[in-house]
Amino acid sequence: MTVTGSENDADGPNGTAAPAEAAPAEAAPDTAPGAARGVIERRLHPVTPLRRAWAPVAVLVGWAVHDPDQAQRQLTRLTTTGLLIGIAVLIPAAALYGFLTWWFTHFAVTDTELRIRTGLLFRRTAHIRLERVQAIDVTQPLLARVAGVAKLRLDVIGTGKKDELAFLGADEARALRAELLARAAGFAPETAHEVGEAPSTRLLNVPPGVIAVSLLLTGATWGTLAAAVVVPVLLWLATHSLWTVLATAVPLAGAAGAHTVGRFVTEYDWTVAESPDGLRVDRGLLDRTHETVPPGRVQTVRIVQPLLWRRRDWVRVELDVAGSSNSALLPVAPRGIAESLVARVLPGVSVPPPAALSRPPRRSWRCAPLRWRGYGLAVTDAVFAARYGLLRRSLALVPHAKVQSVRLTQGPWQRLARVADVRVDTGAGKTVAAKLRDAGEAAELLRAQAERSRTGRRDARPDRWMTGD
Amino acid sequence: MRRLLLVVWLGLLTLAAGLLPGVFASPAWAAFALLPLAALAWGWVLLERNWRSWRYAERADDLLISRGVLWREETVVPYGRMQLVEVTSGPVERHFGLASVQLHTAAAATDATIPGLDPAEAERLRDRLTELGEARSAGL
Numbered sequence: 107m108t109v110t111g112s113e114n115d116a117d118g119p120n121g122t123a124a125p126a127e128a129a130p131a132e133a134a135p136d137t138a139p140g141a142a143r144g145v146i147e148r149r150l151h152p153v154t155p156l157r158r159a160w161a162p163v164a165v166l167v168g169w170a171v172h173d174p175d176q177a178q179r180q181l182t183r184l185t186t187t188g189l190l191i192g193i194a195v196l197i198p199a200a201a202l203y204g205f206l207t208w209w210f211t212h213f214a215v216t217d218t219e220l221r222i223r224t225g226l227l228f229r230r231t232a233h234i235r236l237e238r239v240q241a242i243d244v245t246q247p248l249l250a251r252v253a254g255v256a257k258l259r260l261d262v263i264g265t266g267k268k269d270e271l272a273f274l275g276a277d278e279a280r281a282l283r284a285e286l287l288a289r290a291a292g293f294a295p296e297t298a299h300e301v302g303e304a305p306s307t308r309l310l311n312v313p314p315g316v317i318a319v320s321l322l323l324t325g326a327t328w329g330t331l332a333a334a335v336v337v338p339v340l341l342w343l344a345t346h347s348l349w350t351v352l353a354t355a356v357p358l359a360g361a362a363g364a365h366t367v368g369r370f371v372t373e374y375d376w377t378v379a380e381s382p383d384g385l386r387v388d389r390g391l392l393d394r395t396h397e398t399v400p401p402g403r404v405q406t407v408r409i410v411q412p413l414l415w416r417r418r419d420w421v422r423v424e425l426d427v428a429g430s431s432n433s434a435l436l437p438v439a440p441r442g443i444a445e446s447l448v449a450r451v452l453p454g455v456s457v458p459p460p461a462a463l464s465r466p467p468r469r470s471w472r473c474a475p476l477r478w479r480g481y482g483l484a485v486t487d488a489v490f491a492a493r494y495g496l497l498r499r500s501l502a503l504v505p506h507a508k509v510q511s512v513r514l515t516q517g518p519w520q521r522l523a524r525v526a527d528v529r530v531d532t533g534a535g536k537t538v539a540a541k542l543r544d545a546g547e548a549a550e551l552l553r554a555q556a557e558r559s560r561t562g563r564r565d566a567r568p569d570r571w572m573t574g575d
Numbered sequence: 576m577r578r579l580l581l582v583v584w585l586g587l588l589t590l591a592a593g594l595l596p597g598v599f600a601s602p603a604w605a606a607f608a609l610l611p612l613a614a615l616a617w618g619w620v621l622l623e624r625n626w627r628s629w630r631y632a633e634r635a636d637d638l639l640i641s642r643g644v645l646w647r648e649e650t651v652v653p654y655g656r657m658q659l660v661e662v663t664s665g666p667v668e669r670h671f672g673l674a675s676v677q678l679h680t681a682a683a684a685t686d687a688t689i690p691g692l693d694p695a696e697a698e699r700l701r702d703r704l705t706e707l708g709e710a711r712s713a714g715l
Contacts, residue, residue: 428681510656510682514649521647531682556637556651560711 147212147223151255151273154211155204213271220260220286222269232269234262236290240403240427244279244396251394258282261427287383287398306381309447312437317373320438323414325498327366334362373437380450387435403427404451405508405534407435409444413497423448426534452505458484458491463501466542470525473517473542483540488562490530490555492540502538504530506555506562514552516545528552530559631689633703636711638678640687650687655711656680660704662697676700 211224220234240261250256255273262269274282321327338355345351374391384400406426415421421444423436435451436444445457463482470478482493482501490509493501509530516526526548529539543551624644632639637653657678664674674697675690692700 510680511650511652511684511687513651514647516647518645521645526647529684531680531684533681535683537682537684552649552651556653560636560653560655 147214150208150211150213150271151275151278152208153253153255154273155201155208215282215285215289217289222271234260234269236286237292238262239286239290239400241397241399242283242286243398244283246276246394248392251392256280260286283396283398287400290400291383306379306386308377308379309450310378310436310439310443312373312376312439314370314374316438317370317376320415320420321366321369323418324412325414330358330362330365334358369437373434376437378436378447385435385451399425399427399451401453405504405532406536406538407448407451407503408433409448409457409501409503411499416499425451426532426536428533428535448503452489452503455488455503455505456486457501457503458486458489460493463491463493466525467544469523470520470542472523473519473525478542481541483543485551485555485558490538490540490558492538494539494541504532504538506558508532509555509559509562512552512555512559514548516548521545528555530555626691629689629691633700638687638704640689652678652680652687653711654704654707657704657708660701660708662694662701664694664697674698676704678704 206226207224210226211222213223214221218236220236222230222232222234224230224232242261243259244256245259246256250273253273254276256276256279257270257272258274258279259270271279271282334355337358338351341354342351371391372393372395373389375389377386377388379386379388381398384398384403387395387397387399389395404425405428408424408426410422410424411420412422415438419441420438421441422434422438423444424433425435426433436447439447448457449455460482463484466478466481474481477494477496480494480496480499484491489503489505491501491503493499510533511531513529513531514526515529520526520542523542524545525542526545527539527541528543528548528551529537531537540551621644625642628642628644628647630639630641632641637651639649639651641647641649658681659679661677661679662674663677668674668691672694673691674694675688676692676697677689678687680687689697689700
């Protein structure tokens with residue numbers, strides 16, 4: 107009781123300060139109608155403090171694991187009463203910390219922005235412009251699913267770390283996502299509430315069996331498993347020290363688990379749906395994730411094919427979206443389906459067939475003795491497509507409208523072989539390189555690509571995809 | 576400026592290579608000082624060539640920057656893609672009356688810098704690029 111009492115006192119100045127803080131911000135010209143209605147600030151779901159309360163406990167546990175000897179010594183020194191006092195101090199402190207961080211986190215949706223105010227000692231106010239939002243994810247970790255809450259994450263260009271709202275009620279998170287997307291799409295603010303979740307049509311679902319087989323056919327799976335078995339055995343033979351073996355075996359086993367079971371669990375029940383708000387990806391066995399990529403935000407599409415998938419002609423499709431780190435659009439699918447999906451992500455783009463890719467000239471073997479065979483390039487009206495990789499083939503597609511700059515590089519060996527590399531830089535911080543092109547061709551490509559990237563923007567879709575502003 | 580750095584560092588190295596063996600071993604070992612000295616002369620020539628290789632051209636719709644002797648690089652940035660144009664001038668650059676112009680696009684990999692400009696030219700270039708960028712501006 108005393109805790110909450112003191113909290114209410116602390117809230118007093120904060121509560122009065124909040125409207126004063128919001129008022130000048132509202133004076134921005136394009137939010138003028140919002141000023142009349144006022145901005146409703148909301149708090150996160152009351153379950154949140156429980157999550158935050160884990161932080162101090164986790165720090166203690168981390169210390170104990172990191173330095174077991176000293177932890178042991180400290181523990182023996184503690185008497186029962188000392189322990190009780192410690193617990194009596196620690197738990198309310200953790201609870202207070204969790205409560206305070208929850209109390210000081212507010213968010214509000216205005217006509218053009220999502221505002222997040224957070225921080226106890228270091229205040230942080232984030233104003234996120236909705237038409238710049240690159241993707242919105244709703245994720246539900248296992249425990250959050252039990253509690254019926256969800257996390258909302260926004261990808262914005264230029265922020266390294268994701269802005270997230272954790273946690274919201276599951277329904278509230280879904281409604282908020284729909285509202286944010288409706289506003290980002292340019293619906294009138296009055297109707298943005300009622301637009302609701304855009305209807306979606308399910309495009310495809312990846313069966314669990316296919317995912318399991320695809321993982322069995324991936325080199326990384328067997329590589330990590332083999333490492334987890336072989337390295338500890340060799341170490342045991344070499345050192346006969348149990349601790350050394352355990353210290354290496356545990357992380358290796360963890361990596362192996364993450365590559366096999368972990369990937370299966372995250373890729374389980376992978377469903378791709380299409381809606382006017384963009385592509386929806388729902389996935390996960392324990393942690394459910396719902397991602398939405400609005401149209402026109404995709405900077406690069408990569409079609410990856412590991413060696414063992416070649417016989418079945420399966421591919422994996424990855425996306426690069428500015429400001430986002432997660433990338434897979436499709437963990438595994440037959441090439442035909444994957445290509446039709448790519449055509450939906452990048453309208454008007456057809457994936458060039460392998461035969462359409464032109465290879466580097468034969469003389470370029472001097473620069474990259476084996477790898478030169480893997481390189482390939484095709485330029486169509488819509489995309490710049492470059493392939494690399496001998497065993498694991500990766501074809502990267504960049505729409506001309508997304509090219510930020512074009513570079514031509516040539517090292518001394520390449521000069522001797524009269525070849526050069528052409529690189530295009532995209533907004534997602536990725537560079538796609540067409541390597542070892544004939545020097546004359548490369549110079550022509552540099553000129554033509556600059557021209558195409560300049561004109562390609564004209565028929566690109568608008569930022570607000572519903573109203574066309 | 577890079578020449579200055581080269582002279583300072585290799586000069587120190589020459590001294591070190593000349594003095595240390597000369598003091599601790601026989602003076603004949605001091606001949607090792609010739610190695611950094613040769614590197615200095617060579618680097619002097621190389622930097623001269625590298626400096627001469629920097630070029631930029633304001634074209635109708637994009638900016639072309641070309642540089643390098645052995646490792647050649649040409650960068651093309653369409654004016655519409657520029658997000659930010661920066662003129663920077665460090666203390667040493669200021670001492671020699673120089674400034675550099677740096678272009679930023681949404682792609683972090685775009686490394687479009689034009690170093691060693693006359694400050695007046697740098698400012699003219701910045702204003703011109705900003706003007707062209709505004710006229711042809713496009714989002715991501």
